[in-house]
Amino acid sequence: MQPILIVEDEPIIRSALRRLLERNDYQVREAGSVQEALQNNNLQELSLIISDLRLPGEPGTDMIKHANGTPVLIMTSYASLRSAVDSMKMGAVDYIAKPFDHEEMLQAVKRITLGHQDRTSNPSQSAGSDSEAPTQGNEIIGQCPPMLELFKRISKVAPTDTTVLILGESGTGKELVARALHRESRRTDAPLISVNCAAIPETLIESELFGHEKGAFTGATNARNGLVEAADGGTLFLDEIGELPLEAQARLLRVLQEGEIRRVGSVQSHKVNVRLIAATHRNLKALAKTGEFREDLYYRLNVMQLQLPALRERGSDVIEIAQKLLQRTCEKLGKEPHFFSPESLQAIAGYHWPGNVRELENAVERAVILAENGIISHDLLDIEFEAPASDRSLPRSGGIDDELPLGSEIAAPQASVAQEELSLEDYFQHFVLEHQDKMTETELAQKLGISRKCLWERRQRLGIPRKKSSTTSH
Structure with a gap:
């Protein structure tokens, strides 16, 4: 390089x-x-x-x-x-x-x-x-170990016709994984049909998925193909499959076992060639034990399982995702490029994100709409920051040198020690000894870009005693 x-x-x-x-x-x-x-x-x-x-x-x-x-x-x-x-x-x-x-x-x-x-x-x-690696291209972002393992599994299972079950909390990007699986498969030129099972009324789900004959029920004035037929030759993605009614589960099981469907109101079956990908945030195994999900269907679905980590478990990926969402949002809203302030980046890295990427996307869009001068400040994100930014900072790579942020704009120590070979640990020690008589612990920590807790711990490790405040008589 x-x-x-x-x-x-x-x-x-x-x-x-x-x-x-x-x-x-x-x-x-x-x-x-x-x-x-x-x-x-x-x-x-x-x-x-x-x-x-x-x-x-x-x-x-x-x-x-x-x-x-x-x-x-x-x-x-x-x-x-x-x-x-x-x-x-x-x-x-x-x-x-x-x-x-x-x-x-x-x-x-x-x-x-x-x-x-x-x-x-x-x-x-x-x-x-399009020549970019699909699983690490514009849609799925990640460098943390769980995501790298996910990319590896996608690359292995995508070229096959194996049924895949994607597990993960709501908002983690399960549909993006389904798209990547389809894009890297042999069916990439055929349709990918995505269905949110939780969004279709229970009375219509069988008709939507498997189609119906004319007169099969009130309002069925014409015969209609279902979404499974629409995916023939391609991929069917069933999101939130845990919400599928038991009757529809029985029909889906037949698709997986026999490769055929029967429309509602019909006595005839016909073959379909569909690769099934399912996703859920629920525990299907537990639902199967309580009878809320067919056990035989669960085992048919659970051939290859892909687990998506929550955003809070992905370390510094959250910053890269936020930057990508910010760029995409500015383009969508027709605004000039916006940028996160350092405080907002610390808040993004430290927040728990219970709504995962979907919540982050909404926070970024709201902030872009409200921002002035192209700067996304912490308050515009409207998230509760649960710890001081310096305690919940971006992940570090470990080691003594790594604990002091590079580029902290603090006053230089005396010229006699400001040498190129001076380590960051030495720099810390000299700075504290030189300024602790004139600054409070809070001011020292702020200048060094660390928390008071980190300052205290480093004092203990380096043997730098804290100066006791002298009592001023009034």
């Missing part, structure tokens, strides 16, 4: 970011200013430029006009967030607000470099084209 260039005038931050990227197998170059970057590098040989917004001499945004197609990721503080939005309009591929953690940076770097590599190797391929 082509190297990454870091343009950052603060040696400590530059060195820490370099170590982070090199630990993750990236080749890295450094520069302290735009001028230095141009003197020592051919920008077209790079896969990515990570530049601070505020640099001595030319601003970091000048890297965009010099890059000539190489993607530029802008680093900025929250105070300069408006400038970051402006840099996006100038052509920056993305921005990342300080303070940020390692996982956030690595996710952004991976996304941008892979996209640049694809465009370089195949210039005619646009982002999100």
Whole structure:
């Protein structure tokens, strides 16, 4: 892979970011200013430029006009967030607000470099084209272990005609999985018929699914094909199959066992060739034990089971999903690109999301409608943030260095210790010793970009005693 260039005038931050990227197998170059970057590098040989917004001499945004197609990721503080939005309009591929953690940076770097590599190797391929891997393309997003395992299973079962049962909470994207299964199957050119079993009245469900003959019931003035016939040769997706009435379950069992259907009011059966995918948020095995779901149908459905994790179990995926939903919502509403503030990203990462992706999508759309100046602030999301942002931050990659967010805009320690080799742990220790007489614990934690609890724990580990407040006589 082509190297990454870091343009950052603060040696400590530059060195820490370099170590982070090199630990993750990236080749890295450094520069302290735009001028230095141009003197020592051919920008077209790079896969990515990570530049601070505020640099001595030319601003970091000048890297965009010099890059000539190489993607530029802008680093900025929250105070300069408006400038970051402006840099996006100038052509920056993305921005990342300080303070940020390692996982956030690595996710952004991976996304941008892979996209640049694809465009370089195949210039005619646009982002999100049909040649992109369907299970990891525009619809299903995820890099957490449960999602990677799900992608692997989809790729294995999709080319077969095996019946699939998709399990997961409401709003987790079960229909997206069904679409991916159909798209990667041999039936991709045939129809995919999606049916929400909970949305059809119980009195009409059999007629809708299996069709009916003329005069089969009051109002049946003409014969009609059902949705199972409509899916002949393709895929039938039955969402919320746990809501299917027992009578309809018996008919569906016949489709699975014999490959044939009989319309309501008919004595004739005829063959259909349908691949069935079912989904539910309910426990079908428990329903089968209580007689609410046919046990024989459950075992017919449960040939291959795919489990979708809840959004709260997907770690940093929630941020990537939120960014994608934000882009899609702006396009749908005809608005200019909007951006999340650092506080809103922390809130998104820390919230429980009981409604999963559907709830996140609604929150993003509401925020875009209400937002001014293109910034999505925490309050516009209208979600209850259950813990301080610093405690429920984006997932970290572990290790002492990782606990201090990279790029925290805090006062520099004395010149004697501000050396490139200074570790973030040393930086923390010197900063606390230098400023604890003038700042409260809350102020120290805020400047360091961590919680008071994290500050206390790190004091204990590093043996930095907390200064006792002197009593002031009045």
